[in-house]
Amino acid sequence: MKRKKKAKNWLLLIGMIATLGAWMIHLSQDRLLDQRVRSLILTIQQGVQRYHVAEEAYPPKSMSGIDLIKLLQERGELSDALANPWASGARFSESPTPNGIAYETDIFAESFAIIATDPETGDVLYRLDSSENPSLE
Amino acid sequence: MFDRRAAFRLPSRIKKTFLQLYRLAILAGIVLFVRQHADRVRADGDWPISVNEVQAFLPEATTLRATGDQRNSLEILDNQRNAIGFAMRSMPYSKEIVGYSGPSDVLMITDKDERMLGIAIRSSYDTPSHVEDVEIDRRFMKRWNERTLTEVAAITDLSDAGIYSVAGATRTSEAVAWSITERAQVGGSAGAATAGPKWQWDWRDTAMISFLLLGCLFAFQKGKRLQKWRPLFSIATILIFGLLLTDLVAQSLLIGWVESRVPWYSALGTILFVFAVFAIPWFTSQPVYCQFICPHGNLQRWLMKVIPAKRKPRLGEGTKWALSFLPPLLLMVVLLTSFWQLELDLASIEPFDAYALRAAGIGTILVAIVGLAASTIIPMAYCKYGCPTGWLLDFVRKRSGKDRFSLADGLGLALLGLAFLLSRLPLSAFAI
Numbered sequence: 001m002k003r004k005k006k007a008k009n010w011l012l013l014i015g016m017i018a019t020l021g022a023w024m025i026h027l028s029q030d031r032l033l034d035q036r037v038r039s040l041i042l043t044i045q046q047g048v049q050r051y052h053v054a055e056e057a058y059p060p061k062s063m064s065g066i067d068l069i070k071l072l073q074e075r076g077e078l079s080d081a082l083a084n085p086w087a088s089g090a091r092f093s094e095s096p097t098p099n100g101i102a103y104e105t106d107i108f109a110e111s112f113a114i115i116a117t118d119p120e121t122g123d124v125l126y127r128l129d130s131s132e133n134p135s136l137e
Numbered sequence: 138m139f140d141r142r143a144a145f146r147l148p149s150r151i152k153k154t155f156l157q158l159y160r161l162a163i164l165a166g167i168v169l170f171v172r173q174h175a176d177r178v179r180a181d182g183d184w185p186i187s188v189n190e191v192q193a194f195l196p197e198a199t200t201l202r203a204t205g206d207q208r209n210s211l212e213i214l215d216n217q218r219n220a221i222g223f224a225m226r227s228m229p230y231s232k233e234i235v236g237y238s239g240p241s242d243v244l245m246i247t248d249k250d251e252r253m254l255g256i257a258i259r260s261s262y263d264t265p266s267h268v269e270d271v272e273i274d275r276r277f278m279k280r281w282n283e284r285t286l287t288e289v290a291a292i293t294d295l296s297d298a299g300i301y302s303v304a305g306a307t308r309t310s311e312a313v314a315w316s317i318t319e320r321a322q323v324g325g326s327a328g329a330a331t332a333g334p335k336w337q338w339d340w341r342d343t344a345m346i347s348f349l350l351l352g353c354l355f356a357f358q359k360g361k362r363l364q365k366w367r368p369l370f371s372i373a374t375i376l377i378f379g380l381l382l383t384d385l386v387a388q389s390l391l392i393g394w395v396e397s398r399v400p401w402y403s404a405l406g407t408i409l410f411v412f413a414v415f416a417i418p419w420f421t422s423q424p425v426y427c428q429f430i431c432p433h434g435n436l437q438r439w440l441m442k443v444i445p446a447k448r449k450p451r452l453g454e455g456t457k458w459a460l461s462f463l464p465p466l467l468l469m470v471v472l473l474t475s476f477w478q479l480e481l482d483l484a485s486i487e488p489f490d491a492y493a494l495r496a497a498g499i500g501t502i503l504v505a506i507v508g509l510a511a512s513t514i515i516p517m518a519y520c521k522y523g524c525p526t527g528w529l530l531d532f533v534r535k536r537s538g539k540d541r542f543s544l545a546d547g548l549g550l551a552l553l554g555l556a557f558l559l560s561r562l563p564l565s566a567f568a569i
């Protein structure tokens with residue numbers, strides 16, 4: 001009986017450790033995802049800038065992240081191996097839509113915005129653009 | 138008969154002093170490691186500087202160490218651990234300095250007299266081809282060498298200073314140049330020359346210190362005539378200290394101070410209060426804050442009277458033992474959150490922010506309600522089995538009577554060990 005009670009207390013302690021541990025792991029995964037999203041935006045932005053150098057304008061119409069990435073990859077301005085942070089690192093070209101990245105520009109394609117949103121909630125995570133938010137820091 | 142164990146036993150007064158110092162050292166060690174890490178993160182920002190980058194300028198560099206000084210730079214050490222220079226990056230200070238299409242992050246390396254040894258563009262949001270043009274322009278890149286940070290910080294006209302923009306990448310090179318001067322100004326004497334901050338003291342500071350003094354009075358003066366006012370004081374702590382001042386001692390406050398700077402000038406009253414809240418129990422063994430001042434503790438003291446003791450269920454010793462681990466486990470959560478820079482509002486793991494009513498988040502309100510509800514059944518439930526701040530205050534408290542190495546002392550050591558291990562990991566391990 002006493003031993004059973006002891007086991008119950010240990011179980012309670014292990015349960016608390018496991019719950020808090022799982023919570024921490026969950027939060028650290030969020031942090032990792034956050035880092036991957038930021039580095040994805042930066043890579044795409046470099047592709048967009050290369051496009052701008054070649055064409056004297058940004059990609060001409062607003063589009064989804066997948067379409068933008070495909071466009072830049074076809075032109076050789078982005079590498080093929082770009083991973084989708086929301087799809088366990090699967091390549092963007094193989095990712096299902098909708099994804100968390102959107103591209104916007106004005107009618108003259110003189111400005112750009114790359115917007116990362118949470119694919120589940122639609123909340124804007126990051127916005128990198130040529131006017132108000134030129135960096136992610 | 139000769140008692141060998143007794144011969145090696147320390148006199149209890151020495152043992153007690155030793156244990157008191159041990160606890161203080163544990164707390165100081167944790168503070169130090171958290172602070173070191175925060176300095177490192179501040180100096181490195183989102184993209185930490187690596188030793189490899191520095192070795193391009195100082196091949197003998199082996200280690201980078203956050204100095205925690207006003208400049209927010211990293212000290213460069215050689216394999217003998219001698220300081221041989223400083224490294225710093227321009228971002229995020231230069232994030233508003235945009236070239237053609239974005240700011241650039243410039244690495245700046247100086248010798249130990251703060252004389253520039255070289256610069257490098259680490260990353261850039263600017264047009265890649267322009268950035269490349271700047272990088273390969275050796276004249277522009279080398280122009281900075283031999284100047285001190287103070288001289289660089291004083292530059293107001295680039296051409297007067299002999300720095301000419303790169304043909305074909307004028308705006309990018311100018312943005313890089315201004316990023317360097319901007320970074321050189323951080324923590325330099327130019328900033329110190331401006332009027333220093335003013336000390337501030339308002340009615341809130343006076344009120345906090347008054348609560349502290351009254352708490353001490355109730356703790357140390359046991360006369361009946363005074364103690365009969367204690368219920369009134371208890372209600373005042375809830376209504377005035379809790380709901381009006383809302384400056385409860387909490388992990389979010391403590392870790393914020395440790396990670397960044399203690400706001401000496403703007404919150405002197407709160408600082409003195411918090412210092413006393415730790416120092417008084419350490420010196421005197423009286424838990425003045427937990428026993429007399431903390432509104433949440435006092436609220437629980439009132440609530441535990443709601444249900445008569447006879448009708449309350451009793452927790453088994455084993456359950457109490459297991460639950461008593463929760464506060465130190467929450468302190469581990471606090472450490473991990475600080476080191477990992479996790480998206481967790483530390484205010485939400487404690488009930489204290491709930492006293493700020495309108496500003497309170499859902500997490501803190503829940504913790505407050507559950508803790509208070511539990512205290513109607515289990516006396517002082519939250520204090521005993523949920524409060525990381527209370528655990529820390531009790532950890533440093535001088536024990537009355539004999540003292541010995543306890544489970545709490547072991548757990549304190551485990552917290553210090555965790556902080557030490559986390560502080561030794563490279564920033565990349567935290568995805569920073």
Ligand code: SF4
Binds near residue numbers: 519527
């Ligand atoms: S243990 Fe926590 S809640 Fe209880 S009195 Fe101390 S600080 Fe307040």
